[in-house]
Each structure stands twice: as structure tokens, then as C-alpha cells.
Amino acid sequence: MAKQRRHLGEILYKAGIVQKEPLIKAIKAAKTNGKRLGEYLVSQKLITTETLYKAIAKQFEMKYVDLDRAPLPANPASIIPEDLIKRHNVLPLSMSNGKLKLVIGDPMDLEMLDSIRFRLNTELECYLADPEKIRRHIDDSVQEEKKTEDDRLRHSIDATAAELAEAGHELQAATLQAQAAGADDEGPIIRLVNLIIDNAYFMRASDIHIEPMADRVRVRYRVDGVCLEKDNIPKNMQAPLVTRFKILSGMDIAEKRLPQDGRIKREIGGEDIDFRVSSLPGTHGPSIVLRILRPDAVNIGIEALGFGKDDYERFQKIIKRPNGIFLVTGPTGSGKTTTLYAALQELNRPDKKIITAEDPVEYNFPGMNQCQVRDEIGLTFDKILRAMLRQAPNIILIGEIRDGIVADIAIQAALTGHLVFSTLHTNDAVSAITRLIDMGVKPFLVASSIQAIMAQRLARLICKKCKAPDPNPDPHHLRLLGISPEEAEKRQFFKGKGCSTCQGTGYKGRIGIFEMVELTTELRELAFKRANTTELKKTAIAGGMKMLLHDGIEKIYRGMTTPEEVAGITQAEGLADT
Numbered sequence: 001m002a003k004q005r006r007h008l009g010e011i012l013y014k015a016g017i018v019q020k021e022p023l024i025k026a027i028k029a030a031k032t033n034g035k036r037l038g039e040y041l042v043s044q045k046l047i048t049t050e051t052l053y054k055a056i057a058k059q060f061e062m063k064y065v066d067l068d069r070a071p072l073p074a075n076p077a078s079i080i081p082e083d084l085i086k087r088h089n090v091l092p093l094s095m096s097n098g099k100l101k102l103v104i105g106d107p108m109d110l111e112m113l114d115s116i117r118f119r120l121n122t123e124l125e126c127y128l129a130d131p132e133k134i135r136r137h138i139d140d141s142v143q144e145e146k147k148t149e150d151d152r153l154r155h156s157i158d159a160t161a162a163e164l165a166e167a168g169h170e171l172q173a174a175t176l177q178a179q180a181a182g183a184d185d186e187g188p189i190i191r192l193v194n195l196i197i198d199n200a201y202f203m204r205a206s207d208i209h210i211e212p213m214a215d216r217v218r219v220r221y222r223v224d225g226v227c228l229e230k231d232n233i234p235k236n237m238q239a240p241l242v243t244r245f246k247i248l249s250g251m252d253i254a255e256k257r258l259p260q261d262g263r264i265k266r267e268i269g270g271e272d273i274d275f276r277v278s279s280l281p282g283t284h285g286p287s288i289v290l291r292i293l294r295p296d297a298v299n300i301g302i303e304a305l306g307f308g309k310d311d312y313e314r315f316q317k318i319i320k321r322p323n324g325i326f327l328v329t330g331p332t333g334s335g336k337t338t339t340l341y342a343a344l345q346e347l348n349r350p351d352k353k354i355i356t357a358e359d360p361v362e363y364n365f366p367g368m369n370q371c372q373v374r375d376e377i378g379l380t381f382d383k384i385l386r387a388m389l390r391q392a393p394n395i396i397l398i399g400e401i402r403d404g405i406v407a408d409i410a411i412q413a414a415l416t417g418h419l420v421f422s423t424l425h426t427n428d429a430v431s432a433i434t435r436l437i438d439m440g441v442k443p444f445l446v447a448s449s450i451q452a453i454m455a456q457r458l459a460r461l462i463c464k465k466c467k468a469p470d471p472n473p474d475p476h477h478l479r480l481l482g483i484s485p486e487e488a489e490k491r492q493f494f495k496g497k498g499c500s501t502c503q504g505t506g507y508k509g510r511i512g513i514f515e516m517v518e519l520t521t522e523l524r525e526l527a528f529k530r531a532n533t534t535e536l537k538k539t540a541i542a543g544g545m546k547m548l549l550h551d552g553i554e555k556i557y558r559g560m561t562t563p564e565e566v567a568g569i570t571q572a573e574g575l576a577d578t
Contacts, residue, residue, distance in 0.1 A: 089135055098123060219233060410422060433527050461508060466506065
């Protein structure tokens with residue numbers, strides 16, 4: 001007949017630990033609250049946890065182990081598998097002669113004991129201890145083992161990163177260290193983001209593109225108008241990388257469904273650089289784009305824009321007229337704003353009042369009154385223009401003519417004695433006339449207010465470090481430019497071989513290619529009659545307008561750029577067929 005196990009209350013009472021009346025009350029209260037007697041006694045501070053488990057050990061005729069004092073193995077997982085230790089909250093002491101000495105926290109869990117016996121195929125000699133102390137000791141031993149392994153791994157990673165950095169792959173080295181860092185260690189991610197920004201600045205990039213993809217995060221830099229893919233970052237670093245950019249730019253890191261905008265101000269190379277940041281939700285995560293606003297990008301002066309001698313003199317004469325509209329046209333990224341800023345800086349003197357309406361204000365200039373468009377509060381281009389006319393300006397800059405309302409106000413300003421500068425998205429100069437009429441502006445107002453229109457593109461300059469003669473320029477590009485084989489034989493062409501200075505592209509820096517037309521009497525009459533673009537262009541060419549294509553060819557002959565580059569920016573339709 002099996003020996004009957006004594007009750008816990010009896011053991012505690014006979015040991016003189018708990019008196020009879022408090023014990024009876026505790027038994028009743030434990031039943032009422034659905035608690036074990038020992039648990040209730042500890043909660044009421046009638047006994048300590050250590051006393052409870054000593055009594056339980058006596059109840060089950062086991063030995064009690066105080067884990068704070070007993071000699072324990074440094075690495076329990078070397079005795080039995082780690083998953084058993086963690087799953088069942090047990091602690092092995094030793095294994096000898098096919099018997100495992102095991103510290104457990106619950107002697108009533110017979111299923112657990114059977115599972116361990118079956119898994120290890122061994123006999124168990126069980127000891128009892130406080131389950132919380134068992135858990136604490138497991139965590140400490142696992143953490144210690146993990147720390148040792150992490151130290152070994154960290155040493156290996158640091159050595160590899162040092163080799164990468166020495167070979168010139170600093171971003172890959174920073175990526176490796178950031179990937180190896182724990183989620184709580186923000187230092188490596190901060191260093192990686194700083195390195196991405198610094199690299200872009202020193203590469204003369206205009207934009208940084210952080211683009212999440214299905215299996216990686218692509219990092220591209222736009223240099224001289226062309227995106228260069230330089231680095232790929234592991235997918236598991238996407239979240240901390242995007243979060244860091246959002247924190248720096250003042251965005252809401254919790255908002256993942258809507259586009260956001262922000263700004264970063266950072267000192268690089270001894271000067272303060274602004275970054276305009278945009279976040280756009282995508283299929284694989286938010287795409288982050290940083291626009292680098294460097295002061296030297298617009299402080300280049302009219303001489304450095306790339307005008308030929310005749311165009312330079314005409315440009316200077318046009319911008320110094322007392323009234324009228326001067327339009328600069330071209331696609332996004334063709335340098336229109338830079339050209340207008342260069343003109344304004346030439347005119348920015350104490351005797352002139354200049355007001356600008358921009359969306360957004362990217363660069364600040366002393367002596368100019370610059371106003372930021374804010375559509376969300378109703379501060380639109382047309383409202384700013386109406387208000388600025390009451391400020392008695394001499395010169396007005398409108399960031400972009402987007403609709404007929406803004407165009408009408410700009411023309412009224414020009415007709416009332418103001419010099420107005422603005423931009424328009426058209427492919428060539430004379431198309432701006434028909435575009436304004438299509439917006440709803442009356443033809444006679446267009447004809448009477450516009451002084452000149454200039455279309456422009458930016459062509460990449462051949463890198464001076466690796467510039468070399470090109471004896472065999474691509475015949476296809478020459479054909480697109482209208483350069484005959486006979487003409488090509490008379491000319492010397494150049495190209496860049498690619499070097500470290502130009503990131504292997506063969507190009508470094510950009511120069512403008514221009515098409516400038518002044519509105520003559522003939523052109524004004526044609527505009528008044530709503531003539532089409534073809535008629536306007538023929539008349540403009542007959543009046544001495546040099547087309548974009550011809551200006552680009554001149555710069556090819558001067559060894560500044562290549563036929564491929566000029567063909568790409570002036571004959572995109574033909575190139576698309578290649």
C-alpha cells in the first residue's frame with residue numbers, strides 16, 4: 001500500500017511555522033479564492049517563498065536546493081539540450097552512471113518528468129528549488145554563453161569591416177556592423193545613415209534614393225542627373241534605416257500609410273547643408289528620397305551657366321529690361337531654377353526690390369523677399385502674387401506658372417511695369433507661347449507681355465581627369481544629331497575613359513544647353529493670330545534663334561561633352577528606338 005503524503009498545512013503547523021487559527025483561515029480563504037494554500041500563505045506574508053519550497057520538498061520527500069548557494073554548472077546546456085531546459089524550466093546538476101540529477105520547480109508535473117525521461121532515456125534524481133530562481137539562473141547562464149559567442153562574432157565582424165574599409169568600401173563596412181548590432185543598439189544605424197549622407201555630399205550627388213525592394217534595400221545617388229546604384233542594404237535593416245531617416249527629418253515614424261515630407265540640416269565639410277526629405281509608401285515599404293540643397297549649386301553666376309558669347313550678351317540685355325516676362329522652360333531637373341537664381345543675383349542690388357513666390361523655398365538669399373506657397377492653408381501662388389503686387393516690387397519671381405489664373409496675374413504684373421521671371425514645362429522655347437494660350441490667356445496679352453523665352457537642358461561634361469580623344473564616335477548618335485560622316489571626319493571628338501574622380505562614368509559636372517528666342521514683331525503677330533508651334537519655330541529660327549540641338553553640337557565640337565550625351569537630352573525619341 002502506497003504511503004500517504006502529508007498535507008502542506010500539517011507540515012507547516014507541526015514545524016511551528018504557522019499557528020493553528022491563521023492556518024485554518026488561510027485554508028478557507030485559499031479555497032474561496034481558488035488558490036493553492038502555499039501560494040496564499042506567501043501572498044499574505046505568513047511564510048517566505050524559501051520556507052514554502054522547503055516544506056514542499058519535505059512533503060514529497062525530496063531534497064531542497066538553495067540555488068543562491070549551491071555549486072551549479074556554468075553551462076547547463078552542455079549536460080542536456082537547451083530547449084528542454086527552457087521549455088520545462090529545469091536545471092541539470094550532473095549526469096553520472098546513466099542517472100541525471102535534475103532541479104525542478106513543480107513535483108506535481110508528472111507529464112514533464114515523463115517527457116524528460118523518454119527524451120533522454122535516463123533515470124532522474126530530482127531536487128526541488130524555487131521556480132523563479134531556476135528561471136533566473138537559466139537566463140543568466142544563457143546570457144553569459146550568448147555574450148561569449150557574441151564577443152567572438154563581434155571580433156570577427158569588426159575584423160571583416162576593417163578589411164572592407166581599408167579596401168575603400170566604407171558603406172559596406174558600416175552596413176555589416178549595423179546588421180550585426182542588436183535592435184537596441186542604435187549607434188551602428190546612426191553611423192550608417194550619416195555615412196550614406198556624407199558619401200552623397202562628397203560624390204556631388206543631388207539626390208539620395210533609399211528604395212525598399214522585395215529582397216533588399218537599394219541605395220542610389222543621382223550624380224549629374226543620372227542615378228548610380230552604389231550599395232544594397234540587407235532587407236532586415238529596412239525598418240531601422242527608414243525610422244532613422246524619419247526621425248532626422250521630423251516625420252511621424254508611426255505613419256506608414258501616407259506620404260510625408262521633412263527637412264534635415266547637417267554640417268558637412270564645414271558648411272551647413274539642407275536636405276529636403278520625402279517619404280512615399282510602397283509595396284515593399286516606404287521609399288525615402290533626400291534632395292541635397294547645397295548653397296554652391298545656385299551660387300555659380302551667369303558666366304558659369306554655359307552660354308555662348310552671343311547668348312550671354314542677349315541674356316544680360318534681357319534680364320536688365322524694366323518690365324515684361326522672361327520664361328525659362330524645360331523638364332524637371334533641367335536647371336531652370338538655377339538659371340533664374342543666377343539672374344536674380346545679378347540684379348539683387350539695394351535699389352531693387354525683389355519678391356519671390358516659390359514652392360518650396362529651397363535656397364535663401366539675402367536681400368530678397370522669398371515667400372513659401374502653402375496650399376494647405378490657402379496660401380496659393382495666385383494669392384501670393386496679388387499680395388506681392390501691393391508691395392511695390394521691381395522684380396518678381398514666380399516658381400512655376402501652373403494654370404491660367406497665375407499666368408493672367410503674371411502678365412498683368414508685366415504690363416504694369418514689373419519684370420517677371422518664371423518657369424514653364426515645355427519641350428522647346430516657342431511652345432511656351434502656345435501653352436500659355438492653351439491655359440486660357442488671351443493671345444494679345446501673351447504677345448504684348450513676353451520679352452523672351454529660353455529653353456534649356458543640362459549636358460554632362462567630360463571628366464577632365466580621364467578625357468581622351470574618341471576616334472570612333474557612335475554613328476547612330478551622330479545620325480540623330482544630323483552630323484554627316486563627312487562632317488564627322490573633319491572634327492575631333494572626345495570621351496571620358498572612366499576614373500575614380502568621376503565614379504567610372506567618364507563625366508563630371510554639367511553645363512547648360514540653351515535655346516533662346518526674343519519676341520520680335522513677326523513672332524508677336526503670329527502669337528496674336530494663334531499660329532501653331534511649327535510656324536512660330538520657323539519664324540524664330542529665321543530671326544536668329546539657335547536651337548538646343550545646335551547649341552549642344554557646338555559644345556561637342558569644343559570638346560566639352562559627347563554626341564551620346566547631347567543626343568540623349570535633345571533627341572530622346574530617336575534614342576528610344578535603339
